[in-house]
Amino acid sequence: MKIRSSFYGAFLFTAAIAAYIGSGYLDKEQQKQNDAEQLKIEQAVKDAAATLTTVQVMAIKAAQQVATISLPAQSETSNRVRVAAETGGIIIELPIEKGQMVKTGDLLCKIDLGTRESDLAQAEANLVQAQIDYNSAVKLVKLGHVAKTTETARKAQLDGATAAVKRAAKEIERVEIKAPFGGVVENIPSKIGSLLNPGMECATISDGTIMLIVGHISERDISRIGIGLQAKIVMVTGDEFAGELTYIAAAANPKTRTFRVDITVNNEKNLIRDGMTSQISIELEKNKAHFIKKSLLTLNDNGVIGVRLVDDQNIVQFHPVTILSDKRDGVWIAGLEDEVNIISIGHEYVQAGQKVNVVTVTAEADNG
Structure with missing residues (x-):
């Protein structure tokens, strides 16, 4: 009886040792399988990233901007008799x-x-x-x-x-x-x-000390202006003048559907001659706006003008914007949050909802 008990105890001890050793082996095998799966996932992510379109993104901040309407114009003597x-x-x-x-x-x-x-x-x-x-x-x-x-x-x-x-x-x-x-x-x-x-x-006499700068505004913008608004005038010579909107035509030109507007300008130095070409910028209300290159503007499938941005997940988004003023080197736009990441290179190759690789540059680098 004593021999059988000892044999039975030894058997149980041996079985426990074998189970312990086996469990360690199984854990190692499971770990190897997990590591292999992780490697596959990481490789899949790398492969997916390699197929994403890479775009250049620039972070821009809003600034206070006076909205303007720019019009080509021509000078005209206000007092000719x-x-x-x-x-x-x-x-x-x-x-x-x-x-x-x-x-x-x-x-x-x-x-x-x-x-x-x-x-x-x-x-x-x-x-x-x-x-x-x-x-x-x-x-x-x-x-x-x-x-x-x-x-x-x-x-x-x-x-x-x-x-x-x-x-x-x-x-x-x-x-x-x-x-x-x-x-x-x-x-x-x-x-x-x-x-x-x-x-x-x-004889005919003209008094050139007060000049009219005459432009024609589209029917789309006529409701945005009013008598008394201030305007900046840049003559073809480069001379700049300040003026006031003093006349808005009551009826549109039947051929062009535009309305005549007159800006009255002090010309005591006689720098403005009758018939000179110029550019009028009529100042409207102040808005928070972003200044971007004209090439960054795009249209969505519905023909709405806007820009393409990326969010914090690197997903492309389309945002409609309103053009406040058109400058020689860019445009002021409204309709965006204070700080946005705008796609500065590659926006024409991506669509809203698409995930992209992002290369971020500063505004100075982009402008350079």
Whole structure:
């Protein structure tokens, strides 16, 4: 009995040792299998990453920007007058030249007096006689020798004679045609010795100290502007001016469907000439905006303009934007969060929802 018990104990001990050793072997085998699976997964991830499109991404931040509308424009003199004759006659003096600067009241043309002086003398004589007749009528009415109606008639004759003297004197004044304001003589169609009838032009004068910069805005943007908005004007010469929006047409041009707008500009130094080309930037409201290159703008399948970004999972996203202003080296856009990662290279090769490899650059590096 003692031998059997010892044999049985030894058997159990041996079995326990074998089980322990076997369990260690099995754990190692399981670990090897797990390691192999992990290697397969890592290799699969590497293989998948190798097939992803690589794009360059730039982090950009929003800034306060005044939205503007830019328009091509042309300068126009705001005050141009065709100075016409108010009476007729032969021109005897023409003391001006084309391009000459004149001041208010300077003589432009002088017409021969003709019979105007004698007409004035006759009118003055008639006035004297009318005054005598009226005085006599007043006395006779007081004495009761004539009716009151006689005095009234003589008063009417006196008033008529007074008016005739004023007309004759005015006719003499009108023979000298003078500048209504200071400016530049642009046109002189008349010549000495030619006949100038009432309404005919003596000269054309323009005052260039105040200029209009005239542009045409689309019907899409007409609701965004209003009288009194400030504007920046850049002339073709490079000179810059500040102006104010003073006129918006009530009706669109039927051919172009655009509305005329006038920007009034101070031109005391006469740097702006009539008919010069320029660019208007009308200042609108302030917005948070991002400045990007024009090439980064794209369209989605619905024709909506926007940009392509990547999120923190490197997934491409399309975001619609609004163009606030168009500059020579880029555009200001609104509609994005304060800080975004925009695809600066490769955006045309990816679509929204696509996972990509990302190479991040700074804004300075991208601009360089």
